[in-house]
Amino acid sequence: MAVSVNEAVSAGPAPDQRPPGRRRRGRGRVAIEVAVLAVLAAVMLFPVLWMIETSIKENRDVYAIPAKFFDFTITLDHFKDVFVASGGGPSTLSGSFLNSVIVAGVSTVLATVLGVPAAWAYSRFSVKAKKDQLFFILSTRFMPPVVVVIPIFLMYRQVGLFDTKLGLILIYTAFNVPFTIWMMKGFVDEVPAEYEDAAMLDGYTRLQAFWKFTLPLLLPGIAATAVFALIFSWNEFVFAIFLTSSDAVRTAPPAIAGLIGGTTVDWGLVAAASIVFALPVLVFSYLVRKHLVAGVTLGAVRR
Amino acid sequence: MSDPVSLTDHPVREASSTPPAPGRSRHLSDRWLTVAFISPALLLLLAMSVFPLLWALYLSFTDYSATRGGPATFVWFENFTAILTSAQVHMRAFTTLLYVVGAVTLQTVLGFSIAYLISRRVRGRGVLTTLFLVPMMLSPVVVGLFWRFMLDAQFGVINSMLGSLGLGQVEWLTKQNTALISLIVVDTWQWTPFIMLIALAGLTAVPKYLYEAASIDRASEWFRFRTITLPLVWPLLLIAVLFRAIEAFRLFDLVYILTSGGPGVSTETLSFHVYKVAFLGFNTGTASAYGILMVLIVIVLAQLYMRYLNKLKED
Numbered sequence: 001m002a003v004s005v006n007e008a009v010s011a012g013p014a015p016d017q018r019p020p021g022r023r024r025r026g027r028g029r030v031a032i033e034v035a036v037l038a039v040l041a042a043v044m045l046f047p048v049l050w051m052i053e054t055s056i057k058e059n060r061d062v063y064a065i066p067a068k069f070f071d072f073t074i075t076l077d078h079f080k081d082v083f084v085a086s087g088g089g090p091s092t093l094s095g096s097f098l099n100s101v102i103v104a105g106v107s108t109v110l111a112t113v114l115g116v117p118a119a120w121a122y123s124r125f126s127v128k129a130k131k132d133q134l135f136f137i138l139s140t141r142f143m144p145p146v147v148v149v150i151p152i153f154l155m156y157r158q159v160g161l162f163d164t165k166l167g168l169i170l171i172y173t174a175f176n177v178p179f180t181i182w183m184m185k186g187f188v189d190e191v192p193a194e195y196e197d198a199a200m201l202d203g204y205t206r207l208q209a210f211w212k213f214t215l216p217l218l219l220p221g222i223a224a225t226a227v228f229a230l231i232f233s234w235n236e237f238v239f240a241i242f243l244t245s246s247d248a249v250r251t252a253p254p255a256i257a258g259l260i261g262g263t264t265v266d267w268g269l270v271a272a273a274s275i276v277f278a279l280p281v282l283v284f285s286y287l288v289r290k291h292l293v294a295g296v297t298l299g300a301v302r303r
Numbered sequence: 304m305s306d307p308v309s310l311t312d313h314p315v316r317e318a319s320s321t322p323p324a325p326g327r328s329r330h331l332s333d334r335w336l337t338v339a340f341i342s343p344a345l346l347l348l349l350a351m352s353v354f355p356l357l358w359a360l361y362l363s364f365t366d367y368s369a370t371r372g373g374p375a376t377f378v379w380f381e382n383f384t385a386i387l388t389s390a391q392v393h394m395r396a397f398t399t400l401l402y403v404v405g406a407v408t409l410q411t412v413l414g415f416s417i418a419y420l421i422s423r424r425v426r427g428r429g430v431l432t433t434l435f436l437v438p439m440m441l442s443p444v445v446v447g448l449f450w451r452f453m454l455d456a457q458f459g460v461i462n463s464m465l466g467s468l469g470l471g472q473v474e475w476l477t478k479q480n481t482a483l484i485s486l487i488v489v490d491t492w493q494w495t496p497f498i499m500l501i502a503l504a505g506l507t508a509v510p511k512y513l514y515e516a517a518s519i520d521r522a523s524e525w526f527r528f529r530t531i532t533l534p535l536v537w538p539l540l541l542i543a544v545l546f547r548a549i550e551a552f553r554l555f556d557l558v559y560i561l562t563s564g565g566p567g568v569s570t571e572t573l574s575f576h577v578y579k580v581a582f583l584g585f586n587t588g589t590a591s592a593y594g595i596l597m598v599l600i601v602i603v604l605a606q607l608y609m610r611y612l613n614k615l616k617e618d
Binding site (some may be wrong): 033034036037040041044045047048050051054062063064065066067114115117118120121122125127131133135137138139140142143144145146147148150151152153154155170171173174175177178181205206207231234235237238242253254256257259260265267270271274277278281282285286289292293296297300301 | 332333334336337339340341343344345347348350351352353354355356358359362369413417420421423424431433434435436437438439440441442443444445447448449450451452453457458460463464466467492495496497500501504539542543546549552553555556559560574575577578581582587590591593594595597598601602604605608609612613615
């Protein structure tokens with residue numbers, strides 16, 4: 001059973017059975033608690049709201065001192081600039097978004113294809129030193145990317161994978177496989193092995209039993225896992241900036257970060273690009289909100 | 304770390320007692336399936352994670368430089384002793400420690416408090432939780448860029464708000480002592496939801512009858528919190544804290560975008576220093592030794608993490 005946001009919503013505290021005097025004091029406390037929560041929520045959300053505001057402000061309002069919160073003219077120019085170059089035609093940023101889609105998409109598919117069968121095998125069969133193997137798998141995901149990128153950089157330079165989409169796809173796949181295995185193992189554990197045993201009594205081979213009976217039951221879990229892998233690859237920055245150099249290959253995170261390189265920074269454009277970049281992530285994470293606890297702990301915590 | 308090489312070609316363990324014929328063939332095919340299903344994933348990890356680390360280990364004993372090229376000469380433990388005795392590295396380690404402890408502590412306190420407050424609400428829980436989770440899902444690039452804009456000394460909105468409250472301007476990212484604090488604040492903003500999410504999972508899993516029993520005994524709220532809530536949520540919270548500590552320790556992108564280690568070296572964490580040694584100084588050998596030492600720390604932390612995780616699963 002995975003703890004989900006929805007479950008957290010449904011369970012309420014025990015009904016209030018305190019004497020009236022206490023209850024009145026309790027009501028004051030509730031008001032304070034609600035106020036504190038509201039303030040905290042406002043603080044947490046303000047940067048996001050400010051980013052949205054900045055993206056639809058005209059440049060002179062973006063740099064206004066004191067900052068303008070409400071009275072500004074709304075413009076969608078920054079969003080146009082994200083996709084369309086000043087001379088017409090697609091912008092460099094839009095190209096990097098396309099690269100991101102390709103790299104994140106392909107690496108997610110590969111990680112799923114490699115990870116799901118492995119997770120199933122780890123869940124179903126007795127494997128020598130299973131705990132150690134699983135620990136080893138997860139620990140590769142914990143390696144500091146800045147450290148891993150040094151030998152990878154040298155390796156890629158040697159074999160001609162530096163500044164190629166294939167290079168990025170490979171490293172992202174390697175970095176998503178441990179997550180996929182851990183996350184999927186949890187889902188496979190939830191499907192009773194007896195289904196496969198029953199199918200095998202009916203004459204199916206183990207492989208057919210997996211393919212015809214277990215896999216369809218795993219599909220929702222596979223979808224959730226793939227969405228997380230997609231988000232991780234989409235957001236990844238360190239490998240992307242060190243293993244690419246040309247605009248033709250560069251994915252969106254380093255391209256957006258590159259917007260602040262010059263002497264003047266077009267913060268409206270940065271904000272708009274950030275929103276275009278973050279929106280799919282927010283939509284996708286809303287879709288997998290039931291599995292967030294497992295997803296953000298790399299599949300390790302599920303109860 | 305376990306030796307991964309032995310994993311891929313392991314199906315040599317012969318069954319000591321020979322099972323009956325049909326069972327045996329099924330057993331064999333199971334074993335074949337296991338190898339066929341697990342080895343591709345492990346091979347990829349070997350090629351993309353283990354091999355690079357072994358290469359880094361080799362380089363860490365040499366004076367190789369990625370730009371100079373040429374053959375690497377062995378210097379044995381020179382790189383390691385140079386790093387471990389360098390005052391510069393000690394300072395980076397101290398900065399990293401301050402950052403990790405500061406950020407993780409703040410996140411834990413804030414995240415747990417928010418989770419506790421949310422768990423006491425009946426209505427609006429789902430909406431509140433979803434809203435609070437937004438920062439966590441954003442890319443560190445987006446988070447870093449955006450806070451850099453908000454903390455800008457000249458036209459940043461934070462200083463603008465301080466100004467309208469009649470307070471002075473603060474040079475958030477360009478003063479030695481405020482830069483690290485800003486980094487901690489931004490990291491806390493992004494990752495408080497993480498602790499909150501996991502604490503909330505723990506809090507909602509506390510069985511209600513325990514509270515009911517306690518309220519029959521007229522136990523005080525603080526007593527209930529201390530004797531019921533905290534002991535039951537603590538194991539899960541500890542895992543979240545360790546996870547965050549590992550992530551904070553290896554953090555690079557936020558530093559890179561927010562401060563680039565500056566002003567001076569005041570926000571240069573170990574991760575960022577490795578990057579400078581490797582990609583700006585091109586002392587690949589030294590950087591590899593540096594990296595190997597960091598990997599060792601991560602492995603120790605990850606061991607701890609796994610130990611608590613196993614404990615949690617056994618309970």
